[in-house]
Amino acid sequence: MAGFKSTERYIASRDLEVAVNAAVTLQRPLLVKGEPGTGKTVLAHEVAQSLGIPLIEWHVKSTTKAQQGLYEYDAVSRLRDGQLGDERVRDISNYIVRGKLWDAFEAEKQVLVLIDEIDKADIEFPNDLLLELDRMQFFVYETRKTIAARHRPIVIITSNNEKELPDAFLRRCFFHYIRFPDRETMEKIVQTHYPDIRKDLAREALNVFFQIREVPGLKKKPATSELLDWLKLLMVEDLPPDALRSNEKHVVIPPLHGALLKNEQDVHLFERLAFLARRGN
Amino acid sequence: MFSHLVLGLRSAGLPASITEYLTLMGAMKAGVADYSVDDFYYLARATLVKDERHLDKFDRVFATCFKGLEPTDVLKVQDLPEEWLRKLAEKFLTPEEVAAIETLGGFEALMERLKQLLAEQDSRHQGGSKWIGTAGTSPFGAYGANPEGVRIGQDKSRNRTAVKVWDKREFKDLDDTVELGTRGMKLALRRLRRFARQGAATELDLPDTILATAKNAGSLDLKMVPERHNTVKVLLLLDIGGSMDDHVKLTEELFSAARSEFKHLEHYYFHNCPYERVWKNNRRRHEEVIPTWQVLRTYGPDYKLVIVGDGAMSPYEINMAGGSVEHWNEEAGSVWLERLTGHYRRSAWLNPTPKQSWGHVRSINMLNDVMEGRMFPLTVNGIDDMTKELSR
Numbered sequence: 019m020a021g022f023k024s025t026e027r028y029i030a031s032r033d034l035e036v037a038v039n040a041a042v043t044l045q046r047p048l049l050v051k052g053e054p055g056t057g058k059t060v061l062a063h064e065v066a067q068s069l070g071i072p073l074i075e076w077h078v079k080s081t082t083k084a085q086q087g088l089y090e091y092d093a094v095s096r097l098r099d100g101q102l103g104d105e106r107v108r109d110i111s112n113y114i115v116r117g118k119l120w121d122a123f124e125a126e127k128q129v130l131v132l133i134d135e136i137d138k139a140d141i142e143f144p145n146d147l148l149l150e151l152d153r154m155q156f157f158v159y160e161t162r163k164t165i166a167a168r169h170r171p172i173v174i175i176t177s178n179n180e181k182e183l184p185d186a187f188l189r190r191c192f193f194h195y196i197r198f199p200d201r202e203t204m205e206k207i208v209q210t211h212y213p214d215i216r217k218d219l220a221r222e223a224l225n226v227f228f229q230i231r232e233v234p235g236l237k238k239k240p241a242t243s244e245l246l247d248w249l250k251l252l253m254v255e256d257l258p259p260d261a262l263r264s265n266e267k268h269v270v271i272p273p274l275h276g277a278l279l280k281n282e283q284d285v286h287l288f289e290r291l292a293f294l295a296r297r298g299n
Numbered sequence: 300m301f302s303h304l305v306l307g308l309r310s311a312g313l314p315a316s317i318t319e320y321l322t323l324m325g326a327m328k329a330g331v332a333d334y335s336v337d338d339f340y341y342l343a344r345a346t347l348v349k350d351e352r353h354l355d356k357f358d359r360v361f362a363t364c365f366k367g368l369e370p371t372d373v374l375k376v377q378d379l380p381e382e383w384l385r386k387l388a389e390k391f392l393t394p395e396e397v398a399a400i401e402t403l404g405g406f407e408a409l410m411e412r413l414k415q416l417l418a419e420q421d422s423r424h425q426g427g428s429k430w431i432g433t434a435g436t437s438p439f440g441a442y443g444a445n446p447e448g449v450r451i452g453q454d455k456s457r458n459r460t461a462v463k464v465w466d467k468r469e470f471k472d473l474d475d476t477v478e479l480g481t482r483g484m485k486l487a488l489r490r491l492r493r494f495a496r497q498g499a500a501t502e503l504d505l506p507d508t509i510l511a512t513a514k515n516a517g518s519l520d521l522k523m524v525p526e527r528h529n530t531v532k533v534l535l536l537l538d539i540g541g542s543m544d545d546h547v548k549l550t551e552e553l554f555s556a557a558r559s560e561f562k563h564l565e566h567y568y569f570h571n572c573p574y575e576r577v578w579k580n581n582r583r584r585h586e587e588v589i590p591t592w593q594v595l596r597t598y599g600p601d602y603k604l605v606i607v608g609d610g611a612m613s614p615y616e617i618n619m620a621g622g623s624v625e626h627w628n629e630e631a632g633s634v635w636l637e638r639l640t641g642h643y644r645r646s647a648w649l650n651p652t653p654k655q656s657w658g659h660v661r662s663i664n665m666l667n668d669v670m671e672g673r674m675f676p677l678t679v680n681g682i683d684d685m686t687k688e689l690s691r
Contacts, residue, residue: 036341040331044322051351098519188349189318195351234587237597283597 028057028064029199029207037194038065047151047173049188052196055241058176061196062132065174071127074171076118077134084146087117087133088156088165110160119150120165128169137180144187152190199242201228211246215253222259223249226272230279233291240278248277301343307360308347315347322346336365532563534598534643536577538608539568543651565598570625571612572632572666573639591635595642603689604639604646607677610663611652617665636669645689646670651677 022038024030030038038061041048050058066073076087096113099106106112116124122131136144150156151173155166175191177183199207201224208220227248231239240248251274261273272278279285301323308315323346326332332339340361348357507522514520567577567589576588615622617632640646648666650657654676657663667674673688675681 032337033341033344036331036338037345040326040342040345043329043331044326046322048345049349094519094521101518183349185314185349189316191349192322192345193349194345195354234589283593287593 022065022068025064025068026210028060029203029210030061030064031197031203034061034194034196037192041174041192042069042172044192045170045172047175047191049175049177049183049191049193050196051177051179051193053198053239053241054178055243056196056198057242058196059132059134062130062134062174062176065172066130069130069172071172072125072129073132074118074122074125074129075132075134078136078139078143080138080140082139082143084139084143084150085117087119087147088150089117089120089158090115091160114158114160119156122171123154123165123167125169125171128171130172130174133173133175135178136175137177137183141181144183148186148190198231204242204245207242208245208249212249212253215249216259218259219252219257219262220249222262223252226262227278230272230288233288236279236284236287238280238284240280244278244280248274251277301364304343304361304364305347307364308357311356311360313348313353313356313360319347532598532602533565534594534602534604535564535566536573536604536606536608536639537566537568538571538606540570543609563602565602567594569608570623571608572616572623573606573635574623574626574628574632575630575635576626591639595638600642600644602643604643605685605689606639606646606648608648608650609652610648610650610666610674611660612662614662614665617662617669633665633669636666640670646673647685647688648674649677649681649685650674654681 022030022035022042024035037048040046042065050061052058062075063073091110092113092115096107096110119131122129153166154170155164157164204224204227205220208215208224212220223245227240227245230236255274257273275285275288279288302320305315305320323343326342326346327339332342343361344354344357348354502524504522504524507524508520511520511522512518567579569577573591575591577591577594578588580587613622613624616624617636620629620631621627622631648670650663652660652663657667657674663674673685675685675688
């Protein structure tokens, strides 16, 4: 079986490769955690691409119920059709709306299911999916049919750690924590995304970036995706690398910082620290 | 085959189970790890560890199991902040004594001497006046009679009157996994939730739908109501270390109960009394301090403030500038407490010590005065009273 490896567009560390391959081989879900913006969702896209299988994405929101991933019974439209005397009303299966997991189970070939940000949903959400993800089958109460997966899909689940996941759920998964990339890896990532970026600009930008991450008490530390956005802006604006380490008194914060710092408290905090640092010099 | 790894993990407190062990064996059989030690390590980690908090523990157990290394927890006394020594001197030495020390080479020399002693010393020492150890009269050591001594490597505060705590201890971050016995507290904490109807229409309002459908001559007319959302925001300040040692377990239980009850729950740690700085990560409490002003700015008055601490401290820590045992505080603890309670309209202090004993501790009475009587014991009843107070 072709394993998952780093691609030109996605740098995966060796431990991530092992975790993905274990999940693929044993056909168990892979739970991926990590700081926002470290490439959890992108991972699923890349795995699907490198294995050459279709990707079914299920984005979880705070209102998402586990049942919606399986199927929903649209009682309201059936009632309405019943009042209007529509013939469709005699067959209940006309009102069963398939969910993402049903689609994945019934697919002709193996697919990859991404359950994105599972921690956003209600605390019971993972528990409600235990059996479905374990056996890869579920029972449709309305039509008395069991839907079983033709090919066990590969399941990748991402979490931002907003809620604790139940133990029973965790036991069934492989787990990988995407650590924040070190400088060397980050250089590689920048290189894969922007092969034609100027070397000196990239170096200066990374200096500033890691410096910002060091600031204690930031509400949202900038992550890989923010860095890439920022670099893109810098490249579009065609700023010289010198602009990033300007020593002028009034310029205390890097240009286009809006891409890196996402709320005014962070900007304010950073300005203050930069000011203090400058005064210290 | 690798059962000793799993057993080692379990005894280190990681919740590794048989299912996960079998999964690991299955993956090994399927050739995922491919005879490489590194890959086996990654595979075992992905299989047996399900929470990033446990990664470090796993690494240590793995090393012990496969290399025979002993897990060690070395206290790096060499990293004692110099600032502390200086503060100590400002407080307790007369100018003449300072001058005397200066002639002997200054504080750097004193620090050097300390480091040197630590390096020379290769066994536990008790008594005596030169070596670093316990129960001696040397200024360096623990359990000594001299309250101004430098306390090093002492797990528990023997009596609670030490003026300076010198242990650069890794006060462990409060573990929020304690679930047992918190059921009762959860019930009480639920009082705090105020079910406010707001947000998008998501729930079917059955009575209204029946009424509207009837009015509509039987043709269906759906009525929706907004789903209930928990709108309570809580800011938790937790006392950690020192005299809280005995109460950490109770506090952990509260913490674990609170975690799952609120959508907006922020927590910070402090030591004994809140001053101008608090911290989020107790392991990096010296590097990553957050100004209390910033906390005040960030979380608006609509947050409910809950301070958890036993309030057992020297009265100076509350009413004197510079009274903190850990650093030099410009403003007294009571000033900061008043600032906090002034900013947060609803605030309370939870005290894990039994209510009967409060009267004997002067600092608790002082704190209770500052809190205007809103100090509650950390019991189910106490939490019940607190929630009533907070949700008024």
